[in-house]
Amino acid sequence: MNLKNEMMKKETIKSLSTTIVVLLTLFVFACATDDTQTVTNFSKITMRDEFNSNGAPNSSLWNFDIGTGENGWGNNELQYYTDRPENVIVQNGVLIITANEESFEGSQYTSARLLTQNLFEQRYGRFEARIQLPWGQGIWPAFWMLGADIDTNPWPGAGEIDIMEFRGQNPSTIIGSMHGPGYSGGDAISKEYTLENDRFDTGFHRFGIEWSPNKVNFYVDNVLYNQITPEDVTGPWVFDKPFFILINLAVGGTFVGSPNSETVFPQTMLVDYVRVYENTNLN
Ligand SMILES: [Ca+2]
Numbered sequence: 001m002n003l004k005n006e007m008m009k010k011e012t013i014k015s016l017s018t019t020i021v022v023l024l025t026l027f028v029f030a031c032a033t034d035d036t037q038t039v040t041n042f043s044k045i046t047m048r049d050e051f052n053s054n055g056a057p058n059s060s061l062w063n064f065d066i067g068t069g070e071n072g073w074g075n076n077e078l079q080y081y082t083d084r085p086e087n088v089i090v091q092n093g094v095l096i097i098t099a100n101e102e103s104f105e106g107s108q109y110t111s112a113r114l115l116t117q118n119l120f121e122q123r124y125g126r127f128e129a130r131i132q133l134p135w136g137q138g139i140w141p142a143f144w145m146l147g148a149d150i151d152t153n154p155w156p157g158a159g160e161i162d163i164m165e166f167r168g169q170n171p172s173t174i175i176g177s178m179h180g181p182g183y184s185g186g187d188a189i190s191k192e193y194t195l196e197n198d199r200f201d202t203g204f205h206r207f208g209i210e211w212s213p214n215k216v217n218f219y220v221d222n223v224l225y226n227q228i229t230p231e232d233v234t235g236p237w238v239f240d241k242p243f244f245i246l247i248n249l250a251v252g253g254t255f256v257g258s259p260n261s262e263t264v265f266p267q268t269m270l271v272d273y274v275r276v277y278e279n280t281n282l283n
Contacts (some may be wrong), residue, residue, distance in 0.1 A: 042126040042210065042277035050096045050273045051268035057088065064088070065113040065248075067105075073113075074155075077140070078097075078252030078259075079204045080107035088112035094270050099139065101265035108266075113248035121148040121242035126277040127163060128208035128219075129247070134267035138259030139168025140250040141269045143207055145243040156184035159238035161216060164207035167256045168267070171199040174207065176218035178228050182235025189233055191218065191226040204272055212279055213240060219272060247271060 049061055065073075066070070066085040072078065079099060087110050089096050099111040129143050142165045149156030160179040167173070177190040195205075210217040216239065218226040230237040249269045252258045259265075 001042060013115050013247075038241075044278040045275060046122060046125065046278045047120050047276040048273065049095075051090045051093055051271065054091055056083070056085070057087065057090055057095060057114060061116060062114045063117055063119060065115060068107060069253050072253055073250070075250070075253040075255060077250045078107065078138075079109040079111040080104050081113045081248070082110055084110075085111065086110070087115065094272055096246075097141075097247070097269040097271070099134065099249050099265065099267045099269075101259075109251040109259075111249045111251060113246065115244060115246040117146075117148070117244045119244075120276075121217060121244045122276060122278075123240065123242045124184050124211050124213065124279040126208060126210045126275075126279070127245065128206055128276070129274045130162070130204050130206045130272040131164070132202075132204045132270040132272075133166050133168075133171070133174075133200040135168045135171040135199070135248065136259065136263040136267060137169040138252050138256050138263055139166075139267050140253055140256045141166050141168075142246070142248055142250070144246050145189075146246065147238060148242040148244050155179075157181050157238065159241075159243070160184070160188075160207060161211070161239070161243060162190075163209050163218070164220075165255070166200060167218075168263075169256065171201045174200060174220065176209070176226055178216065178233065178239070180233060180235050180238045183233050187234070189228050193218075193220045193223070193225040204270070209240070210279075214280075245274065245276075247274070 049058060065081050066150050068080055087098050097112045099109060101109055104110045133141055144162040146160050150158035156179045162177040165175045173192050173194045175192050177188040179188045183189055206221050208219040214230055216228050217224055
């Protein structure tokens, strides 16, 4: 009995030693990675919509912008945004935003823009969505964020983080950007990410940022393709406060130009989920 216990104890100590060696090895490898990659714990989910309830999007998470905004939402966009099911509906686990070519309230196109303003805002963390994009000349979908103080601190003062923007005429490339005072519009801090031998409109892809104090990392699927820090922006860093989320499908506008005769309508942007995690490494 005692002997057996003693042997078991030795076995346990041996097994513990092995575990420690393995852990130490992992630790050394973790520290040896590219210094732009930070090991961060984004396991605590703070907001998620899996779009599992058919019908209108969950009104406790999503508001809508309606109409044409001022000057096509500041970008000469051509669509009229509605919250009609023809433009925005949840079906079979997916949020479907549809851009239609139709005469509506003086506009040639309709579509939808959802936002979590006044419903969900967060500072720092991982913001991620799994999306299949539409395509075609003049089609402009985006998954992005605005500073929650925008009503009192007008754009670009409030700051903007574009997790994913896409020109429908370039279906293999997305753009991630940050806008702030002194670096907005065409002077935004941006980087493109291009799929090799693949397109963003033929399958779902994950678009995300991991946002910490003084750093925003941009991801497509599991690829970290850009990091933006205060040293990269040509003005004040305005990203240490809560932001809210927007998802929209624009038609036309200065960023993409107008649709042409080859642009097929309707076009749909399919969102499988939106998930937000807290950065639990922060003090
Ligand atoms: Ca889903």
